[in-house]
Amino acid sequence: MRAKIEVFLKEGVLDPQGETIKRALYTLGYSSIKDVRQGKVFYIELKDKNPQGILEEIARKVLANPVIEDFRWEVER
Amino acid sequence: MRAKIEVFLKEGVLDPQGETIKRALYTLGYSSIKDVRQGKVFYIELKDKNPQGILEEIARKVLANPVIEDFRWEVER
Amino acid sequence: MGSRKVKFGIVVYPGTNCDMDTHYVIKEVAGEEAQYLWHEDLDLKGSQVVVLPGGFSYGDYLRSGAIARFSPIMKKIKKFAEKGGLIIGICNGFQILLESGLLPGAMLRNRGLRFICSFEELLVENDETPFTLLYTKGERLRMPIAHIDGNYFAEIDVLSELERERRIVFRYINNPNGSAHDLAGIISKKGNVFGLMPHPERASEALLGSADGLRVFLSAAKYVRES
Amino acid sequence: MIEKKLLQEHNLKEDEYERIKEILGREPNLVELGLFSVMWSEHCSYKSSRVHLKKLPTEGKYLIQGPGENAGIVEAGGKAIVFKVESHNHPSFIEPYQGAATGVGGILRDIFTMGARPVAVLDSLHFGPLDRPGNRTIMEGVVSGIAGYGNSVGVPTVGGEIDFEEEFSHNPLVNVMCVGIAEKDRIFYARAGEPGLFLIYAGAPTGRDGIHGATMASAEFGEETEQKKVNVQVGDPFREKLLIEATLEVMERNLIVGIQDMGAAGLTSSSSEMASKSGVGVELYLDNVPLREEGMNPYELLLSESQERMLMVAKSGKEEEIRRIFRKWGVNATVVGKTTDDNKFRAVWKGEIAADVPLDSLAENAPKYSRPYSAPKHDERFDKKWLRKKNWGNVLRKILASEHFASREWVYQQYDHMVQTNTVLLPGLGPSVLRIKGQREGIALTIDSNPSWGRSNPKQGAVLTVAESFRNLATVGAEPLGITNCLNFGNPEKPEIMGQFAETIDGMREALEFFQVPVTGGNVSFYNETEGGTVPPTVAIGTVGLVEDVSNLPRPERVKEGDGIYLLGWTGRDLGSSVYLRIAFGERGGKIPEIDLQREKKLHREIIRLVREKRVSYTFDLSPGGLLPNFAEALFKIGKGATLKINPEIEEVFYLFGESPSRMIVISSHEIEASVPVRKIGEIGGERLSVHLRGEEIINESVHELERGWRSFFPEIFNP
């Protein structure tokens, strides 16, 4: 099984990286870009047939920091 | 428009971060996990109606380093 | 003309933090001329050697050196490189050179994933570059490293080309970060662009624990004076 | 009508509320209530501690600026040395990485606000024992947070300390000290000058970060703001670096009257404190405040604690030039207010007055309390069984490889401790020594604390901590110029906690008066309590010392074969709170060491003299851990072995592992003479550590083997 977990900053939490990238894009002339926020994505290869529970668990307990981050996951195939 | 660009390490490029997470998960008892690779995801808010071209361009020119990374993008809405 | 001072230009990007250290060593210790170049400058102001110092340009956001490569001054630096001008990229400066394609390869996160600041032992592999004239091949040096993204990666054919063309200038004795082929510093094909992760400017005074790095600047100055 | 619940949310007592009404002559509106709430909070007003802090000595030969400003200042090598310590305990527990990172950001701002370039950071860290994964996670996050921020801004983290105690499992302590250097004639203060000057806001836009007690309040302003609120502040070291450079440039060109960082209570405290100190009023134009989020209201704007922001008062007519400099560095600078002549704090929002209160009531005239206190019970225990003979070699090995003593290299390797190329003595060798470029002199820096001393006897513990700090400086020949301090305690509303606090202040005062060294500032952190317990009283003493000649420092590399090993000072029957008791008996209390300050000072004087006369190869002090562990550690750095011959007149355990304060080892190729007791106890040589006790060899170990256990403890825990 292949799955994907995205971890991203909660709304309202400052994202210095995204902010700096947005400015850089703006300076490069991409002026239609209004906002950039950066997150992490984990591609996971695992043996389970029904990985939903395990994905939810590792996202919550290991990959995301619940104080500032949220996550979502999906099974790819 | 909201779009998403994922940037991930090419196959064959060692991923020290993914490797470490895999080991940590294993130590925590998640033994069904065979592989973890870590990538970046950028959530982009932009004004263009047809952002395909621009997304491809900023992914290629700015966000990904072609020596080690590939990318994919999608328009969310 | 033999004793005229050589003019080093030190590029300052937002977030650069070894600019003053490098300036101090070039001017006060090596006794050459040093000037700052602002990242928005469109002119190298007569610099004979350009130094991209260490630090965290643009916070190292996105990737180390990734945003700095778009600075206005980079166009001038590329032209300067094409014409054979001497360029030294130290730590973040090395990362910028990689990101902008002036040197091949890329940096991954250190093997241990952590920032490492420590003195490392280096082996001089090539003493015929403009930056290592004053060293001897096989010599061992002590210089500090201070980085989190110093794990050098390149495709196998690039690595073998670097080996074949003797473009690996310094190698780590105890590879601290996982770099391919233990490499700590490389030069460009033409030999005029030098990138290294260790900080020679932090190893230029015995008071600070080593003066082994000073000869990088002295070599470049000598090369310029004699050519 | 303001309800009880709302007051509770704002952490205001009913009598405090009555006082607010009296001051205003009416009910406060919600925004005003918020202002009083933060400004009268313990954190901003020091309402419980002020009466005690006043007792500390604040005068000295080298003092330029004592407490009351953003940081203190002493003079060294013709320069102004600006320094201060601050805690970020609670945020580091909630989110270790960001909590510690923003702690570094905050203390840096206190330093460069005064016109100084920050040159060094030190950290004093206390965590719960590492056998629990939760504590490891906190430590790992805190260390990488300090590294992540400090390394990026380019200020070296040159020293600090880390230790572990049960009580810190739920209350980790993260105290960060920063040191900067300024020209003596270019120091800036938090002043607002005269009426009619513009206030300029520079730095990051304002978001809803860290707004206190606002839970209830924001419901009034609309439901959806509530959900967006996140109390964790994220640091942006990149922006801070730009802010440093821009601010220093504006100061260099002499364009401002005064400046203050926006720390706790953000815009409110910075503007009101500056104005209050200059006896003027302020009017803020909230519509001009740069925003990071939409729909923010005046309450949030005034109380936000978003990071990386500064407030300046511009010299008349210099606003545009200031803006230009900030713009060059990519930092936004905007006029957000004006000083007035009516002594009011007024905020205007969308053409209406959002808050209007007498200015001094927020700052100068905030409440002060003499809280009741009860004398703490001191731990006077001493158990004969502690004197039993043991296999001393085994004990030594265990101590070396314990979390209390093992090499901290794993930590300081993550800190860039060399950037700025001033670090002459690197971490791990005693106090850190920085050169001052172009000067023969340098500064020696150290930060020390010992919670188990505080737990057993707060007063005596404070005396010992001050003495230890100065002893550390003596090892590099440095005299103390001034101290800063961070006081970490539980809930001050409990008499026993206030008792600990009062005693601690007494102890500090006694020691400082004796050594004639002033306090230049500091920080008080109360309420370090959770269901997990209360922290033991923990004073971190940060000291700046003067090194006369940085090229003449004792260093392990100077030690040669055949050098003599001398024990200087006095060994008493001191075992309480020692590392030895913990390791050998699992005992963390007991009667803590006695100290005779006369003897202590004499010892420092003699060591400083010997160092300055170049008679010392290397010297170090012996606590914590005692003689053997500290000596072994010195051998690791020297890279040689030694033979020790010890003939103690009291039980040997006091000699080998006791932690008597007033003693030190000197290694020298000269005959050492001094006006304190001196004993030659051995010689450097070989590759083994051999210890003879009254003629019998009790230890014979390979130095290399001992070193392995000492070096690998932290790497094995964190890089399995």
Ligand SMILES: Nc1ncnc2c1ncn2[C@@H]1O[C@H](COP(=O)(O)OP(=O)(O)O)[C@@H](O)[C@H]1O
């Ligand atoms: N333990 C202490 N000893 C001496 N002075 C202290 C102590 N704690 C705080 N102070 C002084 O009280 C003032 C207010 O401190 P603080 O509120 O921490 O400053 P900031 O506004 O930068 O957070 C400062 O001048 C500080 O030095």
Ligand SMILES: [Mg+2]
């Ligand atoms: Mg302050």
